[in-house]
Amino acid sequence: MNPQAVNLKYYVVDFFLLINNDHPKEEGDEMVEKYDVVVAGGGPAGLVAAKAAAAEGAKVLLLELQAQIGGQTQSASWVPKDLLTPKLKGAVATKLKEVRLHALHEEVRVRGDLGAVVDRRQFDKLLAAEAASSGAEIWLSAPVRELLVTDGAVRGIRTEAGGWSEQIQAEVVVDATGARGEWSSLLLRKVLGKDWHRERLAFSNEYLMANLKDEKVAELIFTSYFAPGGYAWIYPLEKGFAIAGIQGIRIHPDAALDEFIGKQAPPRLTGAVPVAAFRSQLPLGGPLKQTCADGIIAVGGSAGQIYPLSGQGLRYALRCGEIAGRVAVDAVTDGDVTRERLSEYEQGWRSEFGSEFEVGGLLHSSLSVSQDRKMDSLLRALVGKPRLQRAFIDVFTGFKPMRALPVLLKDAEIARVFGRETVEKALALK
Ligand SMILES: Cc1cc2nc3c(=O)[nH]c(=O)nc-3n(C[C@H](O)[C@H](O)[C@H](O)COP(=O)(O)OP(=O)(O)OC[C@H]3O[C@@H](n4cnc5c(N)ncnc54)[C@H](O)[C@@H]3O)c2cc1C
Incomplete structure (x- = not known):
């Protein structure tokens, strides 16, 4: 192949048109497999989409970039009680009985049955077990590097790792790659040719802290100095561990978290030490205006389905993943995977959550x-x-x-x- 071709936006390999391919391969060095639905990304949204699609009898493959499910999100999440199915209860680390809210000069203690903190390593793996039980195939260490596009429609993906590369045909690709890292947000970046708005992108860092006293108490600390447009938090886990995190707009998350812990010195963290760090980012600008195109659906973080006020998103990831999986299979069954047909997914999630995202956006803008x-x-x-x-x-x-x-x-x-x-x-x- 002419090396100059690498600089072109579009060029032909085999019978596919590849978008933004930085690593062209020789023709004939790849196998071509076929699935009804290929899910890119093994986070909550992708796992639920894979489960829903496989449960409808479709041939489903899920590809996860990391070597383990939940590899990118090893921290903890605060979720409402009604999100926890009997299986997912296995991931509960702490049932919260109190949440302390701190502002610059005020503090309020809210008491009651306030949901739970789940260990994401466990939570995501339980979802993977359910997807596999429904018949979805899961490949680990299998990053989706490219979308295969023909006649303007997504027809599959290419996965590539350690010199191994494979093209996989799909009737529908579900983009569940989240919003973190250069290979994420496939619909937004590779199909729509856009990126997340920097002013609406929150950067975060979390430490897994060891040597705390176990308390069933979460803390939210609102401070524009450390976390402009965001907040800091402490979520209790078990056995003396807790997550201390921070998110904000236009911050360096590592410096902000160190400064917060050092200067603010939350009394609860006295004597505690960080034993792991998890950097991430969250689009707080609300969902994408377009969450499907011909042959592709975006779901969860990669669709911007994150509540702008707090950055929470598991509720949306699980429900929107379910809608995405079902609509993908129905469209395949109908033999019509055009954007128009797949927009049933978009209408579905917007009618359930559209207003919530708008409210979250309004309140977030006001409080910022x-x-x-x-x-x-x-x-x-x-x-x-x-x-x-x-x-x-x-x-x-x-x-x-x-x-x-x-x-x-x-x-x-x-x-x-x-x-x-x-x-x-x-x-x-x-
Ligand atoms: C710091 C922080 C704190 C949060 N706290 C909460 C909380 O307390 N409660 C709550 O409800 N929500 C919380 N959220 C939001 C929640 O984590 C997200 O809504 C949820 O993880 C979205 O799930 P997802 O599957 O869309 O994406 P992700 O969880 O981001 O998963 C995406 C997956 O895709 C994989 N991937 C990426 N690119 C590729 C590729 N090219 N090929 C293959 N795989 C790929 C990644 O490795 C990852 O496993 C928090 C988010 C952050 C960042």
Whole structure:
């Protein structure tokens, strides 16, 4: 092949058109396998999509870049109780009985049954077990390097690792590659030719801390100095471990986390030591306007299905993954995998969650301006009002935002914090 061809955006290899191929291979050095649905990415969204598609009888292959499922997300996540199926309860590290909210000058302790912290290493592997039980094939250490495109439609992928390379044909590719790393966000980057907006991208770092006292208490610390447009957190695990993390816009997450732990010195972390670090990033600008194209569906982090106010996303990843898997198989059965046919997926998730993402975006934009002053006022308004405190948790986390929103915004002080325009717009979305 002419080496100059590498610089062209499109060029032909075999009978496929490859996009952004930096590593052209000789013709004939690859096998071509065929599947109904190929899922790129073995995080929660991809695993559930694979399970749903395989459960409908489709031939499904899931490819994970890392050497193990959950390899990129080894930390902990705070989830609502109703997300935990009997199987997923196996990943619960702590049932939360208290959440402490800290602003610059105010502190509030919210008590009750506040969901659970799950160990993501376990959580994601349990989802993988379910996908495999439904009949999905899972390949590890198998990064998707390219999309195979013909006549403008995605027809498969190429996976490549350690000198081994393979083209795989798919009726539908599910892009579940998340939003972290150069090989992620395939629909956005490789099909739509765009990237995440830097001003809406939160950077994060988390430490697994050892040698803490076990407490069933999570802490959220709102501080524009360490975490502009975001916050820091401590999520308890078991046996003296906890996750201490930080996320913010335009921060260097490693420096921000070290500075936060060093300068803020949360009393709970006194004597604790970091034993692992997990860097990540989160698109907080809301979901992509387009989450499918001919032959491809994006789901979870790679579709921007992240709640902008807190950055949580497991609720969406699991449900949208389920819709994606089902619609993919129905489209294959119909013999029509055009964007128009696949848009049933887009309509499905938007009708369930579209308003939530908009509300989360509105509230996040409002709180990002004069963050410290607003968070102080907000916490002050919550003091001594358990029902309001609970509503704040449900709105902030995105556990039940639409149900809790009217309760939260009915409080005059809280409505003042967000501002009349934001409140009116948010309530109109209800
Ligand atoms: C710091 C942080 C804290 C969070 N806390 C919470 C929380 O407390 N509660 C909550 O609900 N949500 C939380 N979230 C959000 C939650 O983690 C995401 O919503 C969820 O992980 C999205 O799942 P996913 O499957 O879309 O993507 P991911 O979990 O990112 O998984 C993507 C997978 O694709 C793989 N991959 C990437 N590129 C390729 C490729 N080219 N080929 C093959 N595989 C590839 C990756 O290795 C990874 O395994 C948090 C996120 C971050 C970053």
